[in-house]
Amino acid sequence: MRVLITGGAGFIGANFTHQTIRERPEAQVTVLDALTYAGDLKSLAPVDHQITLVRGSITDSDLVDRLVAESDVVVHFAAESHNDNSLDDPSPFVATNLVGTFTLLEAVRRHGVRFHHVSTDEVYGDLELDDPAKFTPETPYNPSSPYSATKAGSDLLVRAWVRSFGVRATISNCSNNYGPYQHVEKFIPRQITNLIDGVRPKLYGAGLNVRDWIHVEDHNSAVWTIIDHGRIGETYLIGADGEKNNLEVVRTLLEVFGRDADDFDHVTDRPGHDLRYAIDATRLRQELGWQPRFTDFRSGLQATVDWYREHEAWWRPRKAAVEAKYAATGQ
Numbered sequence: 001m002r003v004l005i006t007g008g009a010g011f012i013g014a015n016f017t018h019q020t021i022r023e024r025p026e027a028q029v030t031v032l033d034a035l036t037y038a039g040d041l042k043s044l045a046p047v048d049h050q051i052t053l054v055r056g057s058i059t060d061s062d063l064v065d066r067l068v069a070e071s072d073v074v075v076h077f078a079a080e081s082h083n084d085n086s087l088d089d090p091s092p093f094v095a096t097n098l099v100g101t102f103t104l105l106e107a108v109r110r111h112g113v114r115f116h117h118v119s120t121d122e123v124y125g126d127l128e129l130d131d132p133a134k135f136t137p138e139t140p141y142n143p144s145s146p147y148s149a150t151k152a153g154s155d156l157l158v159r160a161w162v163r164s165f166g167v168r169a170t171i172s173n174c175s176n177n178y179g180p181y182q183h184v185e186k187f188i189p190r191q192i193t194n195l196i197d198g199v200r201p202k203l204y205g206a207g208l209n210v211r212d213w214i215h216v217e218d219h220n221s222a223v224w225t226i227i228d229h230g231r232i233g234e235t236y237l238i239g240a241d242g243e244k245n246n247l248e249v250v251r252t253l254l255e256v257f258g259r260d261a262d263d264f265d266h267v268t269d270r271p272g273h274d275l276r277y278a279i280d281a282t283r284l285r286q287e288l289g290w291q292p293r294f295t296d297f298r299s300g301l302q303a304t305v306d307w308y309r310e311h312e313a314w315w316r317p318r319k320a321a322v323e324a325k326y327a328a329t330g331q
């Protein structure tokens, strides 16, 4: 099987590329990545002899057409992915998340290639803290930020291309991922690398916002399950019942580092900050028989801390610039 992975030099795409090489030796893997600030060739170093890497944008229709024509399946991770950046400058989010997804859809339409679209639970907006409800595939779309609005738009493009043009596509909407190779701008790696540097973790607002954490390996095993067994045109929610508020995550990290439970700072909150995300993954579990393997958050977090301790050369070059950007907004 010839697999084209977009965004394979980013956090989830790199882990997906590693998992694919490890578990599917017959796969011929091509990664298409623009190597934006979020992409890193070092993330693919462990597999670089086993893949073909093409540096380019998913908005480049000639390049995309050629690569899609040579593929059996496209797994689409490439995106601008950080909410805080989308509040600062939404334009690359529109270009990559909307126009880029459109460009890929037109190519898979022309060549009849199977497409899997990787998306987020943020398309559903947020839930109240005291609401027992979770997101289901029937929850109406109600995105809050420029990031989630462009991801919602990209999902709707995929649905329309399935219905109007018969494109063979599936969609997955996953909750917050953690694990190796995640950019230091994101919550968990930012706090881990702060703690390694002896700096206090930074909690937006009161820290009561809830995210439904899943290990990146579990997200990626679910993506393969959907590609192998999912129904064309269907949307699958991916989650592993990992709801935690941000304060709990920071306290767990402080404990792992042997620091005092109150050794953190409250900083300026994110404008429009979504309160709570929670996934009901019943369809994925019951219909496709998928199960997560990393069900103990504390040990998953401990392993992630160990990874950042052992891979300082991977994250160190980006740390100072990320912190300078946050400092400028009081975060």
Ligand code: NAD
Residues within 6 Å of the ligand: 006, 007, 008, 009, 010, 011, 012, 013, 032, 033, 034, 035, 036, 037, 038, 039, 040, 056, 057, 058, 059, 076, 077, 078, 079, 080, 081, 082, 096, 100, 118, 119, 120, 121, 151, 173, 174, 175, 176, 177, 178, 183
């Ligand atoms: P990331 O920011 O770490 O990586 C994105 C990758 O896409 C980078 O390698 C970047 O260079 C590449 N890219 C950006 N613009 C491109 C373009 N125009 N052409 C080609 N490549 C381009 O993101 P991530 O956290 O790995 O997220 C991957 C996907 O998963 C995204 O679609 C995101 O919406 C989705 N998702 C992420 C999470 C999460 O918790 N991180 C949860 C659910 C869904």
Ligand code: TDX
Residues within 6 Å of the ligand: 081, 082, 083, 084, 119, 120, 121, 122, 175, 176, 177, 185, 186, 187, 188, 190, 202, 203, 204, 205, 207, 209, 210, 211, 246, 270
């Ligand atoms: O320093 C911080 N302090 C803090 O309290 C940062 C960077 C974040 N936060 C909070 C904001 C959120 O409530 O932590 C939570 C997680 O923040 P992010 O890591 O920025 O993730 P989030 O905005 O929830 O979005 C993530 O999950 C869904 C990914 O970045 C998206 O790509 C994915 O779609």
